[in-house]
Amino acid sequence: MKKLFTLLSLMGFLAGKAQQDAQYNLYQFNQMVINPGYAGARDGLAATVSTRKQWVGFDGAPQTTCFSVHSPIVKKNVGVGLTVVNDIMGPRNVIAAYGNAAYILKIDRKTKLGFGLNAGYNRYQFNFSKINFKEGEVPSQLMQNQTPSALDINAGMYLRSTKYFVGLSATHLNNPNVYTYAPVVAGGNDFKYRLKTHLFLTAGYSFIIDKNTVFAPTILMKQVGNNFGLDLNLNFFLHKKLWLGAFYRAGYGPGMLFQYYMSDHFRIAYSYDSGISDSRRLGGSHELMLGYDLAAKKTSRLINPRFL
16 A cells, blocks of 8 residues: 555645646747736637647656637726636546636726636546556555546736736635545545645736847746746747747756747647756657637737737
8 A cells, every 4th residue: 555655645746746737838829828817918809729748758748738718898898718628647637617707907008907817617537547556456446537526716917018018827726625535544644636826927028129020038937835937938020920939947948939820810839848858858748729819910919919
């Protein structure tokens, strides 16, 4: 049983500290995935679908598919949206659906501040048969698929202007306890899968170099308990059509991305990273995103960072 509890503890460590929320390299092109305050920020109906395969070739590595749609309503003073996520990591498979609402405060002609809140239903499935247990006897509870569910609440603020944006958000504010395994063995330790609050801070600024070139660096800071993460992106917008960027994730390594406007309404984005040193052994990660913007205007992309 000691080896069994070691495996369960390892699962809890990986989920609770290393990566519990899904990870996105292309977050800056659709900040709805990390910030409810972003709803309505594209000034029209916007829909995206993305898929991410992390550490390709590593058995049990995370795989994430996400669909989101949002739009401003009521004279563009309110943003509403919907997000659906399927996130798989090892024996854990979660399907989550969130409804989103944001109030958009117009500070001046060029600056708006969104206050957002979303709530969703998360359905988990724990398939412990995917774990190669080393013990001859495994408790019957762990030989059966577990399908708990939980209510999840997130909130955020998103400040935007024609040249910059700043976002602050927090997920799992209610810290729902999803699953508990209580062993019948005397002195055994409980295994709990509880969602921890994740904090996100994003910021970006657009520097106009000339009429065909914009330099738009962005940062993403993450915190879960005492664990911190930092992504630094260096992006260039070329000829009002193509975003090219490189990023570095602290403690992991570099990656690259692009986004291309196939028309005034349709865009496609892709990112790749492989890490450095020990991280490279996990394998490369691929992320693909398709976006649709009903009210996007080609002339507005040059100086407006929300069209990242």
